[in-house]
Amino acid sequence: MKMSTRFSDAIHILAFIVIYKEKVQLSSDTIASSIGTSPVVVRRLMAQLKKGGLLTTVPGFADPTLKKPAEVVTLLDVYLTIEGDKPLFSVDPKTNPACIVGGNIQPTLTEYYRQAEVAAKAKLQQTTLQDLIDTILVRQAEKEAGK
Amino acid sequence: MKMSTRFSDAIHILAFIVIYKEKVQLSSDTIASSIGTSPVVVRRLMAQLKKGGLLTTVPGFADPTLKKPAEVVTLLDVYLTIEGDKPLFSVDPKTNPACIVGGNIQPTLTEYYRQAEVAAKAKLQQTTLQDLIDTILVRQAEKEAGK
DNA sequence: AACTCCCGAAACTTTTTTAGTTACATGAAT
DNA sequence: ATTCATGTAACTAAAAAAGTTTCGGGAGTT
Structure with a gap:
């Protein structure tokens, strides 16, 4: 399947919330327009970020806020929240255990x-x-200066 | 899609060739049995390893050999040969350029x-x-000692 | 109380990538 | 000439991610 862009989209969401705080309405529709995706995808990620302790949201009210200051949240925090323990490299799990290489690799x-x-x-x-x-x-x- | 195991399978192939050199016939069928995959998959990886300068093979003769000593070949060498410039993290390529976040992220x-x-x-x-x-x-x- | 807007979740479909399968061309050894 | 092998192409199957549709329920407003 295609490589997941959830990690980068989640970072996008958090950055958007900080940058546009009190400037525009921070609904999933609005954020989805910036990412170029569907609002449901944004809501899924927001729910994960909330569950991971990075975001505070309230159903029915478009006012998501960071739970910790942006200076404290690291890209690793976001990665672990979104991807969990998904590894960067995948070891073939079905190697032949009866073989010296297949059994130990x-x-x-x-x-x-x-x-x-x-x-x-x-x-x-x-x-x-x-x-x-x-x-x-x-x-x-x-x-803007280059214009 | 499922995460690729090509990188780990390629390492498996090279390790197998070194460990079983002159001990068993190093055909793609044999190596495939150790990996638990199809011989065609092994031949594809072997062709890539050859093209990447890590392996020497001859069509019609099952005698693949490492082009450089195993002490010199690094896991990075194998990664670059098999995965090329495929990144570990994927940035969403379709963000809205008209937005401050979408246009710069x-x-x-x-x-x-x-x-x-x-x-x-x-x-x-x-x-x-x-x-x-x-x-x-x-x-x-x-x-073997634990048996 | 009713309505509108919103988050959160479920179910389904589409798309993309990877691995597996079948088949064939061609080289090396016998 | 035959057998065994690598290398490649074309096709299929499987898995995962994103997109879509839908619905439940909460918050604010009227």
């Missing part, structure tokens, strides 16, 4: 893959939502 | 994602095929 590769994933996640943890928002606003200012 | 996230990918790849580069083979053989020895 799964736990072996799983460990090496885990180390690579830890490295990637450590890097995601160094970036906050505020960092991303700052960069977006700088890029936008550059666009 | 793609290049912004792409850069942060790239940094995380570099970290993961650096870790993959620290592991050689020989490291993996050593670990597999140690695990197998432990299994």
Whole structure:
């Protein structure tokens, strides 16, 4: 299947909420227009972000807010909330256990893959939502200055 | 779609060739039995590994060999050969350019994602095929000792 | 109380990617 | 010439993600 864009869409939602706070109505319809997707997809992600402790929402009232300051929320927080323990690399789970390679490669590769994933996640943890928002606003200012 | 196991299967193939060199006939049928897949899948991966400079094969003769010593081939080498520039994280490519967030998030996230990918790849580069083979053989020895 | 707008969830469909299968061309060894 | 093998193409099946339709129920407004 296609590679999931849920992680990037969830970041988009959070950044949108911070940037447009009190500027536009933060309904799933509005956010969906920015992402270019269906409002139901946005509501699914919002429900996950809420369940993961990153967002506060109220049914019937379009006023989602971050539960923690953007300076505290990291990209890793979002990743873990949306993707959970889904690995970045997939070990073939059906190898032949009667073979020396087939019987030992799964736990072996799983460990090496885990180390690579830890490295990637450590890097995601160094970036906050505020960092991303700052960069977006700088890029936008550059666009407006370049006109 | 399901997460690809090509990367792990390709590593399996290379490890199998080193471990079983001159011990069994290294045909795609044999290797496929260890992986638990179809010989055609193995031949596709072998063709890619050959094209990527990691394997030497000859049509009509089952005698694949590593082009470089296992101590020199890294997991990153295999990843790049099999997955090429396929990213670990996917940025939604269809965001609304007329919006501040939708119009700037793609290049912004792409850069942060790239940094995380570099970290993961650096870790993959620290592991050689020989490291993996050593670990597999140690695990197998432990299994045999534990019987 | 009724209405409108909204979140959240369920069920179904569509799309995309990966793996599996079948088949064939061609090379190497016998 | 035959057998065994790699490599490739074309097609099918399976799995996952996104999109769509629908509905329940909450919050605010009238």
